[in-house]
Structure formats: structure tokens, C-alpha cells
Amino acid sequence: MVLEKIEQANDIKKLNPQELEILAGEIREFLIEKISKTGGHLASNLGVVELTMALHLAFQLPEDKIIWDVGHQSYTHKILTGRREGFEGLRKYGGMSGFPKRRESDCDAFGTGHSSTSISAGLGYAHARDIRKKNYKVVSVIGDGALTGGMAFEALNNATRLEKNFIIVLNDNNMSISENVGGLSNHLNRLRTAESYHDLKEGVMNSLAKIPVYGDWMVEQVRRAKSGIKQLVIPGMIYENMGITYLGPVDGHNIEEMVRVFKDASKVDGPVMVHCLTQKGRGYLPAERHPARFHGAEPFDIETGLPSNKKEKAAYTDIFSTVMRKLGDRNENVVAITAAMETGTGLKRFHNMFPERFFDVGIAEEHAITFAAGLAAGGMIPVVAVYSSFLQRAYDQILHDVCIQNLHVIIAIDRAGLVGSDGETHQGIFDISFLCTIPNMTLMAPKNKWEFSDMVKFAVDFDGPIAIRYPRGEAYDGLAKMRAPIVLGKSETLYDEEEICLIAFGSMVKTAVKVREMLKERGYHCSLINARFAKPLDYEMLTRTAKEHRLLVTLEENVKSGGFGEQVMDYLEECSLDVRLLNIAISDEYVEHGNVNILYQEVGIDAESVVKRIIAEYVGLK
Numbered sequence: 300m301v302l303e304k305i306e307q308a309n310d311i312k313k314l315n316p317q318e319l320e321i322l323a324g325e326i327r328e329f330l331i332e333k334i335s336k337t338g339g340h341l342a343s344n345l346g347v348v349e350l351t352m353a354l355h356l357a358f359q360l361p362e363d364k365i366i367w368d369v370g371h372q373s374y375t376h377k378i379l380t381g382r383r384e385g386f387e388g389l390r391k392y393g394g395m396s397g398f399p400k401r402r403e404s405d406c407d408a409f410g411t412g413h414s415s416t417s418i419s420a421g422l423g424y425a426h427a428r429d430i431r432k433k434n435y436k437v438v439s440v441i442g443d444g445a446l447t448g449g450m451a452f453e454a455l456n457n458a459t460r461l462e463k464n465f466i467i468v469l470n471d472n473n474m475s476i477s478e479n480v481g482g483l484s485n486h487l488n489r490l491r492t493a494e495s496y497h498d499l500k501e502g503v504m505n506s507l508a509k510i511p512v513y514g515d516w517m518v519e520q521v522r523r524a525k526s527g528i529k530q531l532v533i534p535g536m537i538y539e540n541m542g543i544t545y546l547g548p549v550d551g552h553n554i555e556e557m558v559r560v561f562k563d564a565s566k567v568d569g570p571v572m573v574h575c576l577t578q579k580g581r582g583y584l585p586a587e588r589h590p591a592r593f594h595g596a597e598p599f600d601i602e603t604g605l606p607s608n609k610k611e612k613a614a615y616t617d618i619f620s621t622v623m624r625k626l627g628d629r630n631e632n633v634v635a636i637t638a639a640m641e642t643g644t645g646l647k648r649f650h651n652m653f654p655e656r657f658f659d660v661g662i663a664e665e666h667a668i669t670f671a672a673g674l675a676a677g678g679m680i681p682v683v684a685v686y687s688s689f690l691q692r693a694y695d696q697i698l699h700d701v702c703i704q705n706l707h708v709i710i711a712i713d714r715a716g717l718v719g720s721d722g723e724t725h726q727g728i729f730d731i732s733f734l735c736t737i738p739n740m741t742l743m744a745p746k747n748k749w750e751f752s753d754m755v756k757f758a759v760d761f762d763g764p765i766a767i768r769y770p771r772g773e774a775y776d777g778l779a780k781m782r783a784p785i786v787l788g789k790s791e792t793l794y795d796e797e798e799i800c801l802i803a804f805g806s807m808v809k810t811a812v813k814v815r816e817m818l819k820e821r822g823y824h825c826s827l828i829n830a831r832f833a834k835p836l837d838y839e840m841l842t843r844t845a846k847e848h849r850l851l852v853t854l855e856e857n858v859k860s861g862g863f864g865e866q867v868m869d870y871l872e873e874c875s876l877d878v879r880l881l882n883i884a885i886s887d888e889y890v891e892h893g894n895v896n897i898l899y900q901e902v903g904i905d906a907e908s909v910v911k912r913i914i915a916e917y918v919g920l921k
């Protein structure tokens with residue numbers, strides 16, 4: 300097997316052209332086989348096999364810096380840098396990450412997970428190189444989806460002041476997770492159909508040479524032009540006008556051609572964009588046909604392409620999808636917004652039913668929030684559905700555009716809490732802390748699927764900024780009969796006893812039910828409150844429970860710092876309420892990838908760990 304000849308970075312350079320072709324096939328087989336078992340970002344990776352090989356042939360690692368945008372397409376890069384074995388434990392606890400990590404390899408120049416950072420980071424690297432008088436190449440690889448993110452444009456704008464070489468490889472597969480949308484995508488579509496870089500180059504030179512008298516002189520001038528790259532009428536004029544040399548389009552599955560163009564690009568002084576055309580999912584028919592389904596794939600059967608594990612229960616995302624469809628029907632002012640996560644956030648059905656009230660704004664969370672603020676100011680009821688970790692990008696927009704003006708924008712925060720295999724970049728464990736610092740914001744979290752549905756309806760009838768956080772995966776269907784109406788800033792008492800009072804927020808109610816049962820078995824008496832609101836807090840409930848219990852325990856799937864528990868603590872202190880308080884939350888650290896049940900144990904918020912901590916605390920009181 301040619302693949303076995305690849306043991307470390309740059310081994311690929313020892314292969315002959317026939318072996319390179321075989322290697323591309325073997326890498327694809329390897330990826331399909333491994334990801335069918337572990338799950339992972341299959342379609343994006345199948346699309347960049349040749350592109351990655353060409354980069355590794357044209358550049359020298361780890362001296363040269365390749366910076367992957369998002370990083371979900373870095374699997375071939377991992378294989379070519381000696382990490383083939385790591386695929387056994389891909390995205391598993393203690394195993395190899397699905398994203399580039401500086402601590403994993405010196406060939407991973409920059410850690411990622413979130414989109415549209417690669418040009419900024421690459422530009423930083425390039426300036427650092429020049430200031431420190433080093434001589435390496437910097438290559439940022441960005442997808443057409445990631446290029447829709449504001450940061451990418453900010454970086455392109457800034458890159459034009461660079462005088463030395465900096466290569467931006469645009470991996471254009473005409474897809475984000477779903478179909479890529481917007482003006483940029485239209486622009487790239489036009490470039491896609493332009494003549495290829497090489498044909499154009501040859502064509503231009505031949506035509507020039509035929510011009511009488513001046514032809515040869517002109518060819519010579521072009522040859523001498525900036526950096527020796529011969530370009531005249533370039534389809535990527537938008538980049539050229541900005542001061543970024545554009546080379547393309549290039550066939551992103553032709554290794555030889557790409558290596559030639561990358562070498563050409565290395566000679567350019569200043570920023571240069573190489574536009575490569577690739578096919579998402581290439582080489583595996585189900586992924587070619589359904590690139591969105593195989594973007595982030597669960598384990599699947601290779602023959603059929605169908606998921607290996609059957610989904611038993613509805614996810615919170617499914618409930619959201621149903622409620623949004625109903626609300627869209629009931630209220631024609633309801634509009635839905637996603638930042639390129641139509642499928643992931645469950646808005647596909649809303650899109651199909653109300654296309655004129657659905658907006659995919661591209662990978663642009665900051666814009667999504669301010670756009671929603673504008674819609675609200677204009678009389679609509681916008682619902683922005685967004686993953687917790689991506690919402691981190693829009694802090695200022697929530698504060699400046701939504702909350703100062705007290706606008707009725709609803710933020711549906713999916714993937715709030717630990718998400719599992721995507722790891723530290725994607726864990727949604729900061730939103731309680733960053734949202735509760737903002738005046739005028741209201742933050743809720745449901746205990747189960749019915750309450751979630753009630754909360755979405757409550758949010759639509761509300762007036763003002765309001766967010767609902769809910770976790771990835773299965774919606775809890777316990778406590779079905781407990782369905783008291785939602786009242787602003789009011790909690791729900793589920794069990795009223797004495798001694799210990801568990802006050803749980805959102806997803807932690809499910810854990811708290813288990814904790815309470817375990818404590819009861821050990822002879823403790825336990826109240827259980829479903830907090831429902833982290834902001835505003837239920838002050839009346841806190842005052843009462845503080846007086847009636849010896850120990851209050853807050854539970855949340857968020858970092859402790861600035862979280863629900865710390866706010867409860869502040870209130871108890873402010874009111875000099877004399878009761879012992881234990882905050883169950885995630886400590887001040889990033890949580891790596893792995894199965895969420897393992898992660899709960901790791902961070903100490905699983906039922907067994909919580910029971911141990913409560914008993915230790917309570918015993919200490921006696």
C-alpha cells in the first residue's frame with residue numbers, strides 16, 4: 300500500500316506521479332472506512348484530498364505554515380503528517396481531535412474549529428515572519444462558505460498592505476454545510492465558469508504575441524510584471540482591485556496543476572489568492588449526492604450510506620423545528636434567521652414553508668444578530684437560531700444593537716452545554732455567563748421537551764430581548780405532568796421537602812431528578828426547583844428556599860464563573876441570607892472532545908459526582 304509509505308511530514312515528496320494517484324484513492328478509502336465507524340466531517344475531507352496532497356508537495360512542513368479554516372477538512376493533512384493511527388480514536392475522549400491542534404503536531408500551525416479565522420491568523424504569521432526576518436511560506440486554506448464570514452473580509456482588506464508573499468487558497472466546492480448562499484456565492488459561481496488559470500495564461504500570451512509590432516514587447520512586459528506571474532484579464536478582478544493577486548480557477552483535483560500554481564503563487568510579492576474548484580464528498584457516491592448529510596456524519600453503513608444507529612427520541616432541535624413551523628403559521632410576523640446552520644438548527648422546515656420569512660445570512664453570526672435587531676425595529680419578530688459556541692461571536696451585537704434598544708429579538712441557543720466530539724471549540728458552556736452580564740436580556744432554559752415548546756411560544760409573545768438555551772441531542776421526556784405556565788422570572792417547584800434544595804437550570808433538571816433519587820435512597824430529604832430563568836432570577840424563591848433549607852445546591856451546564864450559581868451566590872450575599880451554597884458547574888477550563896457522558900464525569904456534573912459533593916458538603920455542615 301502506498302499509504303503505508305507515509306509515516307511523517309514530507310514523505311509524500313518521495314512518491315512518483317503514479318503513486319500519488321494511487322495514494323489519493325487509498326486516502327479516500329481510508330477516510331470512508333474510518334469515518335463510517337467513528338463519525339466525522341466526511342464530505343469536506345473527501346473533497347480536499349488532492350488539494351492537501353498538492354499543498355504538501357509544494358511546501359515544506361513544519362517550516363511552512365498551512366492554516367486550515369474551520370479545520371474540519373484537515374484529515375488528509377493529519378494522515379500526511381504521520382497521524383494515520385490516530386483515526387482509530389478520532390474525536391473520541393483521549394483520542395485525536397477532529398480539528399488542527401498546535402499541541403497535537405508541529406505541522407498544525409494554528410488551532411481552529413470556528414469559521415473564517417484563517418486569513419487573519421495567516422496574515423499575522425506572515426507579518427511576524429517579515430518582522431523577524433524569517434523565510435517561511437504562509438498558506439491559509441479557506442472554503443467558499445467560510446469566506447462569507449465577516450472576519451475573512453476584514454482580513455482580506457488588511458492583507459493588502461503586506462508586501463511579501465502570503466497565499467490564500469480558496470477551496471471552492473460551491474457548498475457551505477448546506478448550499479452556499481448570497482452575493483459572494485454568485486460571484487464565485489461566475490468565476491467557476493471562467494477559463495482555467497493555465498488556459499487563460501497561455502491564451503493571453505499567444506494572443507499578445509500575434510499583435511503586430513508591439514506584440515513581442517507586450518509579452519516581455521507581462522513576463523516581467525510583478526512577481527513574474529503573467530496575468531492580464533483576470534476573472535477575479537474584485538481581488539485584483541483590492542490588491543490581491545488572483546490565480547484561478549484551478550482544478551482542485553489535479554495535483555500536478557495545483558503544485559504548479561502553488562509554486563507560481565509562492566513567487567508573488569504580497570497577498571495572492573489561488574482559487575481551487577473541488578467537489579464536496581468526491582469519491583463516495585452518497586456523499587457526492589448528499590454533501591450536507593455527510594458534512595458532519597454520524598457512523599454509517601458504507602454500502603447504503605444510512606446511519607448505523609437508529610435515532611430513538613426526538614432531539615431538542617426537532618422540537619424547535621416543529622414549534623417554529625407552527626408559530627410561523629400562526630403569526631406572520633415571525634421570521635427565522637440562521638448563520639449557515641439551516642439543518643443543524645432545525646430551520647429547514649420553516650424555510651420550506653415560509654421561504655420569504657427565512658434568512659440564511661452565511662457564516663455571519665454578528666450580522667445575524669444586528670440584522671435581527673433591524674427586523675425587530677421594523678416590526679417583525681425575529682428568531683435567530685444559533686449554536687451556543689458560535690453566538691460567542693455576537694456579544695457586542697447583542698449588547699449594542701439588541702439590548703440597549705430593548706428590541707424584541709429571540710435567540711434560540713442550540714448546542715448549549717457539552718456537545719461531545721467537536722470538543723473545546725464547540726462546547727456551549729459560556730452563554731449563561733456572557734448573556735447574564737447584559738442589561739435587558741432575559742435568559743431561559745427548559746427542563747424537558749414540553750417546557751421547551753412552551754418557552755419558544757412565551758418568547759414570541761414576550762416583548763424585549765430573550766434567549767432560550769437547550770442542549771444537543773435527545774430532548775428529556777421525564778416530568779411530563781409538571782407543566783405549570785411560564786411566568787417571567789419565576790421558577791417551578793417540582794418537589795418541596797427540607798434539608799437540601801437542588802436548584803437546577805435547564806438540562807441539569809434531568810440530572811437533579813436522578814441526584815434527588817440517589818440522595819433519598821441514602822436518607823436525605825431534598826427539594827427540587829426547576830429554575831427556568833437565569834435572568835431575571837426568581838428572588839422570591841431564593842429568599843424562601845434559603846430560609847427553609849440548610850444547603851442550597853445550584854446545578855448548571857456552564858462554566859461556574861459568571862454563571863447561574865454565582866448569580867445566586869451574589870443575591871444570597873447581598874441579602875445576607877445565611878445558608879450554605881454549593882455551585883455545581885464547570886470549572887475554569889476548556890473541555891476537550893469525547894462522548895458527553897464521559898465528559899460529564901470528567902467535569903464533575905454527572906449525577907454520581909454531584910451526589911458525592913453534596914454529601915461531603917452536607918456532612919461538613921453537621
Ligand SMILES: Cc1ncc(C[n+]2csc(CCOP(=O)(O)OP(=O)(O)O)c2C)c(N)n1
Binds near residue numbers: 446
Ligand atoms: C463561527 C462558525 N459558525 C458556523 C460554523 C459551522 N460550520 C462549520 S463548517 C461550515 C461550512 C463551511 O463551509 P466551507 O468553508 O465552504 O467548507 P466546506 O465544508 O464546504 O469544505 C459551517 C457553517 C463554524 N464552524 N463556525
Ligand SMILES: CC(=O)[C@@H](O)[C@H](O)COP(=O)(O)O
Binds near residue numbers: 643714
Ligand atoms: C465544523 C462545524 O462547526 C460543524 O460542522 C459542527 O461540527 C456541527 O456540529 P453538529 O454535529 O452538532 O451539528
Ligand SMILES: [Mg+2]
Binds near residue numbers: 470473474
Ligand atoms: Mg465549501
